[in-house]
Amino acid sequence: MDYKLGEFVRFVDEKREGYITRIFNDEMIGVTGDDDFEIPVLASKVTRVHGHVYDSTSAQGNAAERTAPAATFETKGIHLAVVPDQRKGSVVYFYLVNNTSFQLLLTLVTEKTKELRGEFAGIVNPGTATQVFTASLSELDMWPSFHLQVLYFTTQNISLPSPLLITEKFRAKDFAGTKKRVAQIKQDGWIIQLDQEEVKVDPEKLKESFFKPAEEKKEIAKPSREIDLHIEKLRDDFQFLSKSEILKIQLEHFKKSLDAAIVHKLPSIIFIHGVGNGTLRIELHKRLGKHPHVKTFMDARKEKFGYGATEVLLK
Structure with missing residues (x-):
């Protein structure tokens, strides 16, 4: 099964359609329709509705690196934004938001019960946001740990920061704060800065x-x-x-x-x-x-x- 959270599907044997809001296992999924009632169904009993698949490419911007004058070169501003689906709030999308002037080379690997899985590898250009993961907020306790690695690149005469190596296990308190506007995708979400120095208290x-x-x-x-x-x-x-x-x-x-x-x-x-x-x-x-x-x-x-x-x- 290759369905993903947030995809729009239609039932094969009855007049019903909705968004995938839960993936139980390789054979069973949960579909929520306009009545906000989630129905467990075999993945083989639904089919995709083309044109309704969530589009994450619009936030990625031009593939070419955007350049900035050295005087205004931003070296800080790498964020992870967790954005609820506007149609079904239980589904959230993870974006890597690049507010720096660097081109970022990103990999995301998740870990659950000691099993690793590659989720994303690619380039995030300056001033853009790229979707890297999808999950259900109602299943937060079952989310995997995130292993993020970020390399910096620029053609300008700028000193490169050390690569970012981040391991994060999300908790409920990470989503207790106020959502803020993510300008690159024009939606509100919880924003976590990844490249700020950690506060240490002795x-x-x-x-x-x-x-x-x-x-x-x-x-x-x-x-x-x-x-x-x-x-x-x-x-x-x-x-x-x-x-x-x-x-x-x-x-x-x-x-x-x-x-x-x-x-x-x-x-x-x-x-x-x-x-x-x-x-x-x-x-x-x-x-x-x-x-x-x-x-x-x-x-x-x-x-x-x-x-x-x-x-x-x-x-």
């Missing part, structure tokens, strides 16, 4: 910095269960601050409070960020998603905060 050094002798530094008190990040709660002169200054102050207070919660071994902490334009919320979720001491995070008590607060569960 708990022992963190303790030392918080509990130095009194003449060196005051002892930091145990943080409150709820931390209000509204700028008027942090600064009296907030009317005279620019937007960038406000965001910097809020993020510094967030980091200090999160570090204190880790040192004091709190099970959880709530950050009140408000709704606003969503900038602060997105920045918090971006940092929490990669933090090694964060178990997961979620919207905090909607009946009290609406969508204006995030609860963080710590390891």
